[in-house]
Amino acid sequence: MLAQWSQIAGAVVFVIVAVVMWNKYVAPGVKAYQAAKNAELAEASARRERLRADVAAAHMEIGNAEADAAEIRARIELASARDRAHTLAEAKAEADRVVRNAEGELERARLAGRDRLRAEFIEKALVKARAQAGGRIDAAANARLVNETLDDLVQGNG
Numbered sequence: 001m002l003a004q005w006s007q008i009a010g011a012v013v014f015v016i017v018a019v020v021m022w023n024k025y026v027a028p029g030v031k032a033y034q035a036a037k038n039a040e041l042a043e044a045s046a047r048r049e050r051l052r053a054d055v056a057a058a059h060m061e062i063g064n065a066e067a068d069a070a071e072i073r074a075r076i077e078l079a080s081a082r083d084r085a086h087t088l089a090e091a092k093a094e095a096d097r098v099v100r101n102a103e104g105e106l107e108r109a110r111l112a113g114r115d116r117l118r119a120e121f122i123e124k125a126l127v128k129a130r131a132q133a134g135g136r137i138d139a140a141a142n143a144r145l146v147n148e149t150l151d152d153l154v155q156g157n158g
Contacts, residue, residue, distance in 0.1 A: 125149075129145070
């Protein structure tokens, strides 16, 4: 019976030593490992949340950039249309001015040509009149004819 009780006592001592060893050496290691893994998981979770926040911020910045780009495009189109209208108005005004100047030049050239033609006709008429009159026209008659012709031209009858 002693052998049996010694076996039971040895088993109880073994269990007590195993529990003490477990509590003294293994349990703190397991707890430390568990705490380290929990801290690592918490850090990963915090990093994931920071990355989600960064992604959300980036999406918001992209939205703001797209809105800014649309506003810039609208401003460019408005400025382009305004510049185009302004340029067209300036070009039309310049074209109108050039046409008016050209019309004025044409009228001046026509008047100058008419005056040259009149002078040429008068000279030819005087030459013809002198040739037909021969020596019958004296200086007084010549002066009178020239003055009458000039008066008619000035009055617009020529």
